[in-house]
Amino acid sequence: MRYFFFIFFTLLYCSTSAANIYVGAKRSHRTISSALNEAKSGDTIFVDAGLYREKNLIINKSIVLKGVGSPVLDGEKKYEIISITADGAVVDGFKLIHSGISSLEDLSGIKVYDSRNVVIRNNILEDTFFGIYIQNGINCSIENNTLKATGVEEQQSGNGIHCWKGDSLRVIGNQISGHRDGIYFEFVKNSVIWRNVSKNNLRYGLHFMFSNDDMYVNNVFRNNGSGVSVMYSNRIKMFSNYFEENWGDAAHGILLKEISDGFMEGNYFKRNTSGIYMEGANRIYMKRNVFENNGWALKIQASCMDVVLELNNFIGNTFDVGTNGSLVLNRFNNNYWDKYDGYDLDKDKIGDIPYRPVSMYSMIVEKYPPAMILFRSFITSLLDKTEKLIPSLTPENLKDTAPMMKRAF
Amino acid sequence: MNKIIKYVITDILRNKIVLIYTVFLLAASFSVFSLEDNSSKGLLSLLNIILIVVPLVSIIFSTIYMYNSAEFIELLVSQPLKRNTIWLSLFTGLASSLSIAFLIGAGIPVLIYQANLVGFTMILTGVLLSIIFAAIAFLATVQTRDKAKGIGAAIMLWLYFSLLFDGLVLFILFQFADYPMENAMIGLSALNPIDLSRILILLQLDVSAMMGYTGAVFKDFFGASNGLIFSFFVLLSWIVIPVWYSTLKFNSKDL
Numbered sequence: 001m002r003y004f005f006f007i008f009f010t011l012l013y014c015s016t017s018a019a020n021i022y023v024g025a026k027r028s029h030r031t032i033s034s035a036l037n038e039a040k041s042g043d044t045i046f047v048d049a050g051l052y053r054e055k056n057l058i059i060n061k062s063i064v065l066k067g068v069g070s071p072v073l074d075g076e077k078k079y080e081i082i083s084i085t086a087d088g089a090v091v092d093g094f095k096l097i098h099s100g101i102s103s104l105e106d107l108s109g110i111k112v113y114d115s116r117n118v119v120i121r122n123n124i125l126e127d128t129f130f131g132i133y134i135q136n137g138i139n140c141s142i143e144n145n146t147l148k149a150t151g152v153e154e155q156q157s158g159n160g161i162h163c164w165k166g167d168s169l170r171v172i173g174n175q176i177s178g179h180r181d182g183i184y185f186e187f188v189k190n191s192v193i194w195r196n197v198s199k200n201n202l203r204y205g206l207h208f209m210f211s212n213d214d215m216y217v218n219n220v221f222r223n224n225g226s227g228v229s230v231m232y233s234n235r236i237k238m239f240s241n242y243f244e245e246n247w248g249d250a251a252h253g254i255l256l257k258e259i260s261d262g263f264m265e266g267n268y269f270k271r272n273t274s275g276i277y278m279e280g281a282n283r284i285y286m287k288r289n290v291f292e293n294n295g296w297a298l299k300i301q302a303s304c305m306d307v308v309l310e311l312n313n314f315i316g317n318t319f320d321v322g323t324n325g326s327l328v329l330n331r332f333n334n335n336y337w338d339k340y341d342g343y344d345l346d347k348d349k350i351g352d353i354p355y356r357p358v359s360m361y362s363m364i365v366e367k368y369p370p371a372m373i374l375f376r377s378f379i380t381s382l383l384d385k386t387e388k389l390i391p392s393l394t395p396e397n398l399k400d401t402a403p404m405m406k407r408a409f
Numbered sequence: 410m411n412k413i414i415k416y417v418i419t420d421i422l423r424n425k426i427v428l429i430y431t432v433f434l435l436a437a438s439f440s441v442f443s444l445e446d447n448s449s450k451g452l453l454s455l456l457n458i459i460l461i462v463v464p465l466v467s468i469i470f471s472t473i474y475m476y477n478s479a480e481f482i483e484l485l486v487s488q489p490l491k492r493n494t495i496w497l498s499l500f501t502g503l504a505s506s507l508s509i510a511f512l513i514g515a516g517i518p519v520l521i522y523q524a525n526l527v528g529f530t531m532i533l534t535g536v537l538l539s540i541i542f543a544a545i546a547f548l549a550t551v552q553t554r555d556k557a558k559g560i561g562a563a564i565m566l567w568l569y570f571s572l573l574f575d576g577l578v579l580f581i582l583f584q585f586a587d588y589p590m591e592n593a594m595i596g597l598s599a600l601n602p603i604d605l606s607r608i609l610i611l612l613q614l615d616v617s618a619m620m621g622y623t624g625a626v627f628k629d630f631f632g633a634s635n636g637l638i639f640s641f642f643v644l645l646s647w648i649v650i651p652v653w654y655s656t657l658k659f660n661s662k663d664l
Contacts, residue, residue, distance in 0.1 A: 249625070293449075295615065316449055318615040338450065370590040371582055373598060373627060375615065376453070377607055378461060379575040 024048030032057055032065070032073075039063050041086075047071045047094070059084045059091070067093035070124065075099040080107040081128070090119040099128040106158065108133035109147075112140060120145065130158035131179060134166055141170040149178040154202050159184040163191070171196060181207040182224065189213050196220070204229045205246075208236070216241060221254075223247075227272065229255040230262075240266040243275065252277040253294070256284065264289060274299045274322070278307065287311055288409055296322045296362070305329040311408040314338060314357070318375075321357035322366055323395060332357065332400040336408045344405045355403040358394045360387035410498045413485070417502025421474070427510050430466055434458070434514025442522040449614075452523055452531070455515065456610055459535045460603055463511060464542045465567050471503050471546030472563040476556045483664055496659045500547055500652055507539040527613045534606035537644045541602045542567070544651040551655040551662065574601045591626040602647045605640050 021035045021043055022028065029035040033054050035045045041062040049069030056079045059065065063086075070093055075081040078100045082091060091110060100107040109128035112118050114136045121143040125131045131147040134140055142161055151157025160176035162184045163169055169191040176182040182198030182205045185191070193216035198205040205221030208214070208230040215237040221228050227246035230236060236259065243253035253272035256262065262284040269275035269289065274296040278284070280303045289312045291297035297317040300307065302325030312335045314320050320337060334350070342351040361380050364371050374380055387394060421427050437458055442451040478499070485495045515535055519528040549562045578597055582590060598604045612631050630636040 368582055368586050370594050371579065373594045373608060373611075374575055374579060374582075374604075376456060376611055377575045377604065378457075378571050379579065381457070382572075 018042040018044065021045045022048070025050055036061075036063075036065075055079045057082045059089045060086050062086050062088035064090040064092065065094075066090070067095070067123075070095045072097060075107075075109075075128070077101070080105070080109075080111055082110045084110065084112045084115055084118055086118075087116040088118065089115070090121075091123065092119070093122045095124040095126070096128060097126045099130075101129045101156065101158075103155070106130050106133060106162075108158070108162070111135065112137050115140070119143070124148075128158070130162050131160040131176070132162070133159075134161075134163040134169060136165045137163070137169060138166060139168045140166070142172070142174060143170070144173045145175075147174065147176045147179065151178060151180060151202055154180050157202055159207070160198070160201065163188045166191065170194070177201065181205075182221070183207070185209065185211040185214065187211060191215075192217070194218060197222075199223050201225060206230070208233055212236075215239070220244070221246070224251075226250055227252045227254060229257070230259055231255070231257040232259075234260045236262045238262070238264045238267060240268075242268045242270070243272060244268070244270045246272045248273060252299075255279075256281045259284060268292070269294055269297065275317075276300075278304045280304065282306055284308070285310075289313075290315070291320075292316055295319065298357075299323070300330060301325070302327040307331070308333070310334050311404075312336070313407050313409070315407075319359060319362040319365075321398065322362045323358055323398060324366060326395045328395050328397040330398075332398070334402050334404055334408065335400050336404040336406065337400065340403050340405075342403065349405050351403040351405055354399040354401045356388065356391065356394060356399045358398050359384050360393050363393050410494050413495065413498035414502040414505075417499055418506050420478075421502070421506045426470060427506055430470075431510040431514040434462075434511065435518065437462075438515045438518035442518055449523070449527075452519075452527060452614065455519070455531065456607070456614070459515065459531060459538065460607055461571055463535055463538050464571060464603060467507050467539045467542035468546045468549075468563045468567050469560070470507070471543045472550055472560050474503060475499070475546065475550040476559060479554075486664060492660045493656060496547075496656050497652070500543065504540045504543040507543055508536045511535050511539050527610065530610055530613060534609055534644075537648075538602060538606055541644065541647045541651075544648045544655075547655040548651040551658040570601055570603050574604065578604075595627065595630055599640075599643045602644055605643060609637075609640055 021039055023032050023035045023045060031054055032047055032052055039045055039061060044064040044066060047067045049071050051072045051074060053074045053076060072095045073081050075098045077098045081096045081099050096109040099109050108130035109125040109132060110120055111133040112135060116138040118137060118140040120132055123145045125147045127150060132142055147160045149157055157180040159181040160179035160183060161171055161174060164186050166188040167190055169188060171183060171193045172195055174196045176198045177200045179201050180203050182201040183193060184207045186209045188211040191214045195218045197220045199222040201224045203225045205224035206228040210232050212234045217239045220242040222244045224246055228243060246253055251273050253269040253275040256278045258280045260282045264286045265288050267289045269291045270293055272294045275291045275294040275298055277299045279301045282305045284307045286309045291314045293316045296319045297314050299322040302323060307330040310333045314335060314337045316338060320339060337355050337357060340351055340355045342353040344351055360383055361375060438455055441454040516532045519532055545566055546563055549566060550559050553559050598608055608631060612628055631640060
């Protein structure tokens with residue numbers, strides 16, 4: 001009974017204290033900043049549709065700021081539009097345009113400073129320098145925002161969703177295009193990136209540094225300047241992402257550099273110059289991924305160790321695997337390679353002779369790029385065939401000992 | 410002129426080799442498309458047929474045909490006909506029957522399975538290669554009366570264009586690996602019609618791998634309209650120059 005009364009009165013207290021404040025041309029508050037001044041923690045501010053030029057809005061109370069009919073906040077190309085310094089603040093349903101540009105202060109559409117439980121959702125950000133910036137946030141959530149920038153140079157453009165230092169962040173269902181990096185994670189732990197679409201960004205679709213124990217699932221990274229880059233991180237899980245059409249000499253579907261204990265399953269790599277580029281990657285387990293129509297499905301440098309590839313499909317790639325040395329400390333097993341021309345006498349659906357995914361010509365092209373012009377000519381296929389019989393240039397141990405005869409799944 | 414062309418075509422049809430060639434192309438292309446589970450892989454196998462079989466058949470058949478029609482040519486020369494007309498009608502008849510054979514044999518399956526830009530490029534380059542190697546055969550036959558020598562020369566020419574040339578290019582590439590070779594490669598490729606055709610197809614087939622820096626240089630050149638016009642003209646001149654030169658030779662040849 002005591003507990004009942006306690007809960008009852010607490011609820012009563014809450015319901016009386018949390019007020020609704022309205023902002024609009026015909027409301028008591030004309031500007032959001034005056035409403036913010038009046039609001040107490042726990043209040044909800046509803047903002048009517050319209051154009052608001054409020055310079056820099058600072059949310060320093062745990063309030064809900066909700067746009068009705070997507071009101072426009074204009075930063076006039078000078079200001080950071082919303083700064084959040086309070087735990088539990090919510091920004092929902094705004095359209096933010098024209099933030100200022102400053103490489104000293106990283107001006108953003110919405111920036112969160114040292115706060116917990118902040119929710120940013122259903123906003124549209126156009127022509128902002130940085131889009132949504134979390135600086136030291138814990139348990140914050142960025143959901144269903146659309147970020148569009150029109151940067152041309154990397155220097156003049158910021159990142160879409162930028163998280164610097166954080167824990168338990170959720171980046172879900174955002175659409176990001178035209179920024180420098182679509183999503184940027186640095187020193188972020190235990191976070192999830194789910195169902196985002198990051199495309200046509202100048203540099204990386206997703207840029208990941210020094211961030212451990214994170215997971216990204218069901219994202220699409222398409223046509224970014226250099227694809228996706230995951231560096232210096234441990235225990236990253238990647239499920240069912242699409243990496244598509246990242247074209248260029250230094251563009252990769254995904255770049256894995258100094259990564260340990262990663263897990264990749266069900267990802268699609270389509271039409272990239274190289275699907276995966278691995279350098280200094282350790283203990284990565286790759287299973288049931290699809291590599292289709294890439295220039296190189298996989299470039300695995302000799303500095304990688306204990307990378308395991310199992311049950312992946314390699315279809316229609318120009319080169320399946322490229323490497324730079326003869327040291328092989330990785331394992332290929334039960335993958336399907338469409339270029340495999342072995343046989344299966346005992347009908348167990350596993351080829352009887354090993355498949356060597358590194359063709360001689362891919363080694364030559366790695367060394368002498370202009371040799372690409374001779375690719376698919378009679379003499380190069382002849383070279384490849386002789387190399388298959390007597391391997392001399394290609395690493396002896398880089399082979400799939402049990403290749404699948406049919407697609408792995 | 411039309412009469413001679415008509416006669417040449419009916420003669421070629423009658424000796425059935427071109428018909429067998431057509432049937433072979435049809436069977437080969439249908440089987441590569443239906444054997445592979447994805448038809449782009451079929452295109453790759455077909456690429457090898459186009460780059461190796463088409464020039465070979467084209468050059469050998471034309472050479473032998475020309476030597477076998479030596480008496481017919483002598484007969485024609487005794488008629489009130491210009492030598493130009495005789496030679497060019499023979500060429501037109503041969504080249505057109507070979508290209509029609511290719512169009513039917515490889516063109517139809519490609520149109521059925523891969524009616525896209527890659528397919529069309531393949532058909533176009535295949536036809537051009539048929540004509541080019543007929544022209545080269547004419548050049549070989551006009552040089553000598555000796556049949557063995559002429560056919561031998563034709564085979565050597567084929568070997569040179571489809572194998573030795575690429576070996577030389579590869580050698581040059583390795584020797585000059587420290588220098589920027591991209592533009593030189595473009596220049597070299599113009600010296601071999603098979604290479605040029607292969608690159609045109611490659612740029613569409615392996616577009617992702619060609620996106621590296623070097624590939625981008627090629628792509629910028631051959632992919633842009635200027636490069637396409639350039640390669641088309643180079644291929645055309647591979648027809649025009651041998652035909653023109655062999656005509657000159659034939660005009661002053663003691664039969």
